[in-house]
Every structure is written in structure tokens, then in C-alpha cells.
Amino acid sequence: xxxxxxxxxxxxxxxLQRLVPAIQEEDLLPCAAGxxxxxxxxxxxxxxxxxxxxxxxxxxxxxxxxxxxxASLEIGRHIASLLDPASMPGS
Numbered sequence: 001x002x003x004x005x006x007x008x009x010x011x012x013x014x015x016l017q018r019l020v021p022a023i024q025e026e027d028l029l030p031c032a033a034g035x036x037x038x039x040x041x042x043x044x045x046x047x048x049x050x051x052x053x054x055x056x057x058x059x060x061x062x063x064x065x066x067x068x069x070x071a072s073l074e075i076g077r078h079i080a081s082l083l084d085p086a087s088m089p090g091s
Contacts, residue, residue: 001015009025036066039051039062047063047065050071051063052075052078057087059082061075061079
């Protein structure tokens with residue numbers, strides 16, 4: 001639905017009117033759309049949760065959907081908890 005709204009002014013307007021019923025098409029101004037990387041499941045659906053994978057010698061944050069910036073400190077703590085202290089440089 002998010003992708004469709006980004007290509008259709010009418011769909012975008014309808015979604016806005018659910019929040020602000022009085023808004024009209026003439027209230028909208030064109031602007032650049034933001035891009036948000038997001039993982040897809042094998043089914044093609046958006047992965048709406050954090051997806052962190054451990055591999056030998058690496059930890060991959062494969063998906064960090066909104067509000068990733070808000071959750072960044074907690075994500076960092078979680079990743080730190082996955083580290084093996086014995087494998088750290090200088091140990």
C-alpha cells in the first residue's frame with residue numbers, strides 16, 4: 001500500500017483523509033519521496049521486524065525497520081550481547 005500511495009496522488013490523498021478529513025488535493029504539494037531499505041520475505045511480503053543474523057566472525061543487521069533510529073542504542077546493546085569476548089581483538 002505504501003508503494004501504491006507513492007505513485008498515486010489519489011490514493012495518497014485518501015490515506016491522508018483518514019487522518020485529516022478536510023484535506024483536499026489542492027493542499028498537496030509535490031516533493032521528493034524518501035527511500036527506506038526494507039527486507040522482503042520469500043513470499044514477497046515486507047519483513048516488518050528486526051532481522052539480525054549471526055555468522056562465524058560476523059553479525060549482520062539485515063533489516064532494521066522504522067523506528068530503527070529510535071531503537072539504535074538498544075540494537076547496539078543486543079549486538080554487543082551476541083559478541084564472544086574471547087574473539088575480540090586484544091583478548
